[in-house]
Amino acid sequence: MSEKANNNPDLLLVDDDKSLLRLLTIRLEGEGYNVTAVEDGQSALKKLQGNSFDVVLSDLRMPGLDGLSLFEEIMGIRQDIPVILMTAHGTIADAIEATQRGVFGFLPKPVEHEELRALLQKALNQSQAVKPGDWAKEIITRSPEMLNVLDQAFRIAQREVSVLISGASGTGKELLANAIHKASNRRDKPFVAINCGALPENLLESELFGHAKGAFTGAVTAHAGLFKEADGGTLFLDEIGDMPMTLQVKLLRALQERQIRPVGSSKQVDIDVRIISATHKDLHKEMEAGTFREDLYYRLNVVNLKLPSLKSRSEDIPLLARSLLQQSAQRHGVDVSQFSDDAMQQLVTSSWPGNVRQLVNVVEQCVALTQTPVVPLHLVEQALSATKQSWPTLTEARDSFEQQYLFKLLKMTDGNVTRAADLAGRNRTDMHKLMKKHELDAADFR
Structure with a gap:
């Protein structure tokens, strides 16, 4: 591929019809794209290995590697690249199958130029939006709602403000908090996380603020605490809505004075941390009920980011499922490479009350139980049934x-x-x- 000119977007065009390939190349170059045109799927894969494309436009029905198979291969190389498929033999069933498997768009032939232009621009907008840098590389998405959250997260990461992340359990609040830390000026300092609902009050206080030697039975040595461990970096307080009221007072004082006092100590210790907190609770209702301090809420909630449920970002399910399958297979040394078509359709159409955390669990179970390289439908149904039982209403x-x-x-x-x-x-x-x-x-x- 030639060097990129004037920052124009790079497009990989794949079609076994040579005349259409030439026609589309001329049209798209006229629209400002740097077009690399190839006649088959295998040639497309070779081009993808050494080049960075913003979007792929491919025929669906081709000899050898067809469009959907090419898409599956592309997802193994770059999961963030939008793929648009074209076909002269298109049916509604083809379009549904393609989009359910994560294909960005589907166009019937003969291709209407205005429709192609609009779809390519939409794909390009997404492709550029999902390239904020290494800070968010662990967050796999093409959902406009999620991309908007990432855009906000990147902008506020540079500012020294407290962030409250809200969303249902399992939506990835700690993952987003870590990404914000990586995008901030504190990225070279520690990111420290604690679940405020996982420890009893006395232990939580000691974990956060530290304790002096002999402060209580068993305190045979001094403990610096997580505020000091995160000094210069970011402290992530997960499930902040579960923090006891007495500790809420101490946390507020620490944030206001930028000092902490370890348990059993009379000395104040200076701190320099950024606070990111998260909750699945409605803190407004908690404040009305008197279980969460209003002054602490406004101290923590300078910026609020709300994570969408997995069900509302169903276009991400194929991307996430493939990535999780690959990671789990590598981790366990299992030869499993993909979900069957009906298994993937089941994943996409499920309700996911446990969100991404439940999807992780389902994929892990499938990898553990499958005896073939392709995960069959019955294993997905079995894993979904098992995880639904563990997720109460x-x-x-x-x-x-x-x-x-x-x-x-x-x-x-x-x-x-x-x-x-x-x-x-x-x-x-x-x-x-x-x-x-x-x-x-x-x-x-x-």
């Missing part, structure tokens, strides 16, 4: 948490309902209703 999850919370609260207060209600920020009447709902008797805790 929101109501079930809320009720489960509520019951566990009340159990711990009553145990901690020795069955004193008044004290338990005060700690929960509720009145005695509400507390009794909740206890009745979950069949808890205060006498059992005395």
Whole structure:
């Protein structure tokens, strides 16, 4: 391919019809594209090995490697490149199959020039949008909604502002936080993450702020804490909505004063960290309920980024599934290279209540169980069934948490309902209703 002129976009054109190949080359070069034209899929793959194209435009029906097979090969080389397929024998079924497998667009022949121009421009916009640099290379997407989030993330990464990432569980909040860190001026310093809902309050305080030697039983040495570990870099506070109120006060003070005081110490320690936090909860409702501080919310939520569910970015499912399959196969040393067509269709049309995390689980199960290079439909259905059982509905999850919370609260207060209600920020009447709902008797805790 010739050297790129005037930053014009590079297009790989593939068609076994020589006359159409010449005609399209002339038209597209007239539109400002640097066109590399080849007559078959194998030649296209050779061109892709040593060159960087912005978009691929290929015939669907070709001898040897057809358009869909070429697309599958391209995805193994570069998953971010948009592929548009053309066919004189196109049917609705062809178009549906192509788009479900992740093909960017589908055009019937004879190609309408205005339609081709519009689709190429749309593909080019995406191709340029998904090249922000190495900072986001682990985030695989072609979804306009997700690309918009990445665009916002890149712009705010350069600024020293706190970021709150919201979204359902399993959408990739830590992955986005790490990408923001990599795009920031703090990229050469540590990125440290902690799940605020995974530790009891006393341990969480010690993990965050550190502790002095002898501060409590078992503290045989001093511990610097994650704020100091992340000094100069980024501290990611996952599930910030689960942080106890008493720690919320200490976190707010640390952010305001840029100092922390380790547990059991009388000395203040200077800190220099950027805070990125995340939650799957509605913090506005948490503030109304009195379980999350309003002043801390506005300190953390200078910029809010909301991650879409996997279901709402279904065009990403084929890309993610292929990438995860390749990674898992390499990790486990298994000879498996792709999903069957009906298996991929099942993945694309599933609801994914557990989002990307559930997809990871499904792919891992398929790799572990498959005995052929192509993952069959029945294994995908089996894995989906198994993972759906482990993902409760929101109501079930809320009720489960509520019951566990009340159990711990009553145990901690020795069955004193008044004290338990005060700690929960509720009145005695509400507390009794909740206890009745979950069949808890205060006498059992005395």
